[in-house]
Structure formats: structure tokens, C-alpha cells
Amino acid sequence: MATQTPHPHWSSRLAFVLAATGSAVGLGNIWKFPYITGQYGGGAFVLVYLLCVALVGIPILIAEVLIGRRGGKSPIGSMGGLAREAGVSGLWSGVGWLGVVTALLILSFYSVIAGWALAYIGYALTGEFTAAPSQAAPAMEALHAGLLASPGLLLLWHTLFMALTVAIVARGVRQGLERAVRLLMPGLFVLLLGLVVYAALSTGAFGRALAFLFRPDLSRLSGEAVLVAVGHAFFTLSLGLGTMMAYGSYLPRQVSIARAAFSIAILDTLVALLAGLAIFPLVFAHGLAPGAGPGLIFVSLPIAFAQIPAGSAVGAVFFLFLLIAALTSSVSLLEPAVEYLCEERGRGRLAATLAVAVAAWLLGIGSALAFNRWAGFAVFGKGFFDLLDFLTANILLPVGGLLIALFAGWRLRRETLQQELAVGARGFALWRWSLRYLAPLGVAATLLYGLL
Ligand code: PHE
Numbered sequence: 001m002a003t004q005t006p007h008p009h010w011s012s013r014l015a016f017v018l019a020a021t022g023s024a025v026g027l028g029n030i031w032k033f034p035y036i037t038g039q040y041g042g043g044a045f046v047l048v049y050l051l052c053v054a055l056v057g058i059p060i061l062i063a064e065v066l067i068g069r070r071g072g073k074s075p076i077g078s079m080g081g082l083a084r085e086a087g088v089s090g091l092w093s094g095v096g097w098l099g100v101v102t103a104l105l106i107l108s109f110y111s112v113i114a115g116w117a118l119a120y121i122g123y124a125l126t127g128e129f130t131a132a133p134s135q136a137a138p139a140m141e142a143l144h145a146g147l148l149a150s151p152g153l154l155l156l157w158h159t160l161f162m163a164l165t166v167a168i169v170a171r172g173v174r175q176g177l178e179r180a181v182r183l184l185m186p187g188l189f190v191l192l193l194g195l196v197v198y199a200a201l202s203t204g205a206f207g208r209a210l211a212f213l214f215r216p217d218l219s220r221l222s223g224e225a226v227l228v229a230v231g232h233a234f235f236t237l238s239l240g241l242g243t244m245m246a247y248g249s250y251l252p253r254q255v256s257i258a259r260a261a262f263s264i265a266i267l268d269t270l271v272a273l274l275a276g277l278a279i280f281p282l283v284f285a286h287g288l289a290p291g292a293g294p295g296l297i298f299v300s301l302p303i304a305f306a307q308i309p310a311g312s313a314v315g316a317v318f319f320l321f322l323l324i325a326a327l328t329s330s331v332s333l334l335e336p337a338v339e340y341l342c343e344e345r346g347r348g349r350l351a352a353t354l355a356v357a358v359a360a361w362l363l364g365i366g367s368a369l370a371f372n373r374w375a376g377f378a379v380f381g382k383g384f385f386d387l388l389d390f391l392t393a394n395i396l397l398p399v400g401g402l403l404i405a406l407f408a409g410w411r412l413r414r415e416t417l418q419q420e421l422a423v424g425a426r427g428f429a430l431w432r433w434s435l436r437y438l439a440p441l442g443v444a445a446t447l448l449y450g451l452l
Contacts, residue, residue, distance in 0.1 A: 007072060007343065008173040013255045017263050018181040020065075020238075020247050022328030024268035025188065027113055028236040030322050031297055033272045034279045036228055038290035041220030042212045046273075048226055052233035053269055056442055059434040060239050060401050062261045063408035066420045068248025069257065074340035075099050075242025078249060079407070088411045095403045099242030100337045102396045104356065106241070107333040108363035109388050111165070114326035115157030116298060117319050119147055124316035129305040136306040144299045154368040162361045165330040169338055170353040173250050177331055184324045191321040192271060195278035198314060209280035212290060213273065227450025230443060231394035236268055238332060240400035246336040258423050258431075271325075278318075282308075297322070334360070394450070402443045409435030 010016040037045050071078020080093030123129065123143060131139040147153055168176045200206045234240045251257070279297060282304035283290055292300050301318065305311035334356055341352035366374070370384035379387055408417070409432060421428065 008250055009252050010178060010250050011174065013252075013260060015178045015182070016247065016251050016255065017260050017267075018185045019177055019328075019332070020244065020260070020264045021267045022181040022185055022188075022325075023238045023243055023247065023332035024236060024264055024329075025271045026236075026325050026329030027110060027322070028232065028329075029268065029272040030275045030279075030325055031113065031294075033232065033236065034276050035291075035293055035296040036232060037213065037276065038283075038296060039293060040222070040225040040228060041217065042290070043214055043216035044218050044221045045225055045229055046213055047216045048221065048229040049232055050269065052230050053237065053265055055434065056230070056401070056439045057233045057237045057239060058261055058265050059431050059439055060234075060405055061237055061244055061265060062257055062421065062431060063404055063435055064239060064242070064244035065248035065251065065257050065261060066417065067404070067408065067412075068245035069251045069253070070416065070420050071245070072249050074249070074344060075245040075336050076340050077344050078245055082412060082416075083407075085416065086412050092407055092411070095400060095407065096242055096245075096336075096340075098396070098403075099240070099245075099400055100340065102241040102392055102400060103243065103333045103336055104360050105363065105388055105396070106392050107165075107330060107360040109367040109385055110326065110330055110333065111161045111360065112154060112158045112364050112367045112385070114323065114330060115154065115159075115161045116147065117322040117326060118157045118160055119153065120298065120302075120319040121316055121323065123302075124305070124312050124319060127312055129302050129312050129315045131306045133307055136303045140299055140302040140306060143302065144295060148371040151369055151372050154371065155365065158364050158368055159361065161326070161330070162357055162364070164327060165334060166353050166357045168327070168331045169334045169357075170350045172349055177335070180331065181328055184328055188271075188321060188324050188328075191317055191324075192274055192278065195314070195318060195321065196274050199278050199281040202308070203281040203285040205281040205284035206277070208284045209277055212280055212284070213276050223449050227394055227446050230446045230450075231398055234397035234401050235393045236272060237265060238329070240397035240402075240404065242336045242400075243332045246339050247332065249339070256423075257421055258427065395447070398443050398447055402440050402447075405435045405439040405443075409440070 010019065067078050067082055068075070071081045073081060074096065076093050076096030079096040080090055083090055083092040128143055168180045170176065171179075199209070238244055248257075279301060280290060283296070283300050286304045286307060288300040288303060302315060305315040308314065334353065337356045338349070338352045341347040341355065342349055367385040367388060374384060377383060382390060417432070418428065421431070423431070
């Protein structure tokens with residue numbers, strides 16, 4: 001039970017911002033955001049999503065990092081510790097537990113999809129993205145269908161991706177997480193900029209992509225679209241499950257939480273929008289449908305890659321970009337539970353990492369099989385994978401975020417908050433107002449409306 005491991009810290013503000021941005025930028029930005037934007041109508045959906053990030057996301061992000069730094073422990077320990085400090089019920093540590101379980105659920109299917117990125121890097125390098133123009137669509141559909149139909153391949157890539165995640169997390173905060181993001185995040189930005197420049201210069205459809213993303217048609221907005229936009233704001237900022245608390249617990253005291261949170265949210269949003277500007281021009285230039293669904297970047301994009309000059313190289317760069325983004329997120333899904341086991345249960349870092357990763361890996365097998373053997377199995381019309389995705393992003397994360405907002409807004413003492421968050425009186429009042437009223441009411445209303 002004793003906590004022998006000394007509590008580590010990020011070496012600088014930049015290291016924290018890189019790590020937290022690495023967590024935020026992931027499959028959510030590059031795989032999910034473009035396809036849900038396509039499905040829920042483009043500009044109007046983007047507008048709601050941006051509002052959610054600004055009005056609800058940023059205040060909760062600040063609250064999570066604050067709770068983590070003040071508590072200095074895993075999400076479970078920090079929530080419990082701060083509840084004690086504030087003299088309120090210890091049951092609040094349940095929010096930490098909920099988060100750890102949610103992270104495990106997300107990691108399980110996240111690793112399966114990230115495994116596709118590994119597979120697709122291989123396809124690009126072995127020349128699979130080549131076909132006669134008339135054959136490109138059926139060939140790329142067959143490639144994707146072939147991958148999904150093979151439990152063996154899916155499990156192989158799922159296992160490999162989880163192993164990469166473990167290799168980073170097991171090395172610890174400084175040697176593992178921080179070193180990885182210092183290496184990977186600059187590469188991520190360079191690859192993304194290269195892809196956007198390519199889309200702007202060579203597709204001839206950049207203007208259409210801009211209009212699709214930024215010209216809202218509010219008549220296309222449904223209740224479900226709003227629920228998905230709220231859920232996605234949480235998912236993309238890694239909120240509602242304690243990831244940002246865990247990363248905040250390693251934050252040195254002198255760093256301004258508010259400034260860091262704004263940097264993280266702005267970078268994350270920029271990457272999502274830029275990813276859209278890299279992907280949609282290709283989709284439109286080749287007459288493909290923006291609303292193609294989860295296959296958008298795994299089918300539509302390769303169809304485009306097959307028809308452009310140097311398509312294999314562009315494809316390899318794209319999927320490498322996706323892989324890096326996913327890896328700097330998956331490590332952050334593992335970290336909260338590992339931090340708990342190491343610091344509050346006295347386990348070794350490697351043993352803790354392996355234990356959590358194996359649990360997520362086992363659960364991930366279900367998602368891998370959902371695409372083939374278990375394709376017939378459905379609850380509420382959704383298969384195992386869709387169910388996990390819907391349950392986590394659209395229910396568990398918003399509920400977690402709601403509870404965190406209530407805890408920080410109504411339970412923590414004003415002085416505690418002010419000590420941690422050195423901002424002006426106006427900014428502080430606005431932030432607290434959002435946590436007390438706007439975020440809880442907004443999230444509760446969309447949950448009720450979207451679900452009923
Ligand atoms: N934010 C990540 C993404 O957009 C996913 C994630 C969610 C990571 C929750 C950590 C915690 O892909």
C-alpha cells in the first residue's frame with residue numbers, strides 16, 4: 001500500500017503543453033471529426049462543436065488540470081484528496097474510478113482503429129494504393145473490407161499498437177511520455193502542414209472544402225447532431241475521464257493553468273480543422289461522398305491516393321501522421337490507471353502498465369471481432385464496437401465532465417481555486433460561472449434531449 005515511487009514532474013511548461021496536446025490530438029481529430037462532420041452536415045455541426053469547445057470544454061479542461069495539480073495524485077487520489085480538503089463527501093473519488101474505467105473502455109477500441117493506421121502504412125509502402133482510375137474505388141473498398149474481415153490481421157495490428165503504447169508508458173513520465181511527445185509532436189505538425197499544402201495546391205477543390213467546413217446550414221442540425229458535437233468536444237479534448245487530471249498532477253507549480261489550457265484547446269481545434277482541410281479537398285476532387293462514415297479516411301482517401309501523382313508517398317505520410325497522433329493519445333489513456341497503481345497501490349511501473357494494457361487489449365478483441373465474426377450481434381442496433389464508442393463518447397465522458405464541473409464549481413472552496421488559478425477577477429468569475437451553470441445545464445440538457 002505504501003507509496004514509494006517519488007512523484008515525477010514535467011520538465012517545463014512546454015513539455016506539459018506538448019503532452020496534453022498530444023493526448024488531445026488523436027484519432028478524434030483526424031479519423032472521427034471529418035467523418036462525423038460529413039455525416040452531420042458540415043458547417044453547422046462545426047459551429048456547434050466550436051461553441052462546445054469554447055464554452056464548456058475549456059472551463060472543464062482548466063478544472064481538470066487544476067484538480068490534478070492541487071491533488072498531486074491519480075484522478076482517484078486527487079478527487080478523494082480534494083474532497084477531504086473541502087470537507088465534502090469522499091464519494092467524489094468515484095468520479096476518478098468512473099474515469100479510469102472509461103479510459104480502459106476507450107483504449108480497448110482506440111487501439112484497434114489505431115492498428116488500422118499501422119496496416120495502412122504497410123499498404124502504402126507495398127504499393128497497394130495503385131489502381132487504374134476506373135478500378136480505384138472497388139479496389140480500395142476491397143482492401144478495407146479485406147482487413148476488416150480478418151480477425152487475425154486486426155488482432156495482429158491491435159497487439160502491435162498496444163505494445164508500442166506500453167513501451168512508452170512503462171518508461172515513466174519523463175523518460176517515456178515526455179521524451180515521446182518531444183520527438184513525435186513536431187513531426188506531427190510538419191506532416192500535417194505538408195498534407196494541407198498539398199491539398200491546397202494540387203486538388204483544385206480547396207474552396208469547396210472551406211465552404212463545407214465553414215458555411216453553416218443550420219437547417220441541417222438535429223438533436224442527435226448536437227449530442228454528438230458535445231460528446232466530441234469532450235472526446236477530442238480528452239475530458240471527463242481524468243486524463244487531464246493525471247497530466248495535471250505532474251505539472252510544476254509555477255506554470256499558469258489557464259494559459260496552458262487555452263494553448264492546448266487552440267492547438268487541438270486547429271489540428272482538427274486542418275485535418276479537414278487536408279482530407280475534404282481530396283474527397284471532393286474525386287467526387288466522393290463526405291458523409292461516407294467511419295470508412296472516410298480508410299476508403300475514400302485511399303481512392304484519392306490511388307489517382308494522384310506520388311499517391312503512395314502521400315498515403316504513407318498521411319497514415320504515419322495518424323499513427324503518431326493516436327500513439328500520443330493512447331499513452332494518456334493508460335496513464336491515469338498506471339499512476340494510481342504505482343503511487344497509491346505501490347506497484348512497479350512496468351507491472352502496472354502491463355496489467356492495465358492487457359485488460360484493455362483483451363476487451364479490444366471484442367471490437368476487432370465486431371467487424372467480422374460478431375458482425376451479426378447488435379444491441380440497440382449497434383455492434384460491440386459502435387456501442388462502446390457511443391457509450392463512452394456520448395454518455396460516459398459528458399457525465400464525467402458534468403460531475404467534474406459540479407465538483408469544481410460547487411464543492412471546492414473559492415480560495416483553493418484562486419490559489420491554483422492566478423487569473424484576473426473577471427476571468428475567474430466567468431470560469432466559475434461556466435462550471436456552476438453553463439456547463440452542467442448545457443451538458444445535462446443535451447444528454448436528455450439527445451437520448452430521449
Ligand atoms: N483526445 C483523443 C482524440 O481525439 C482521444 C482521447 C480521449 C484521449 C480521452 C485520451 C482521453 O483522439
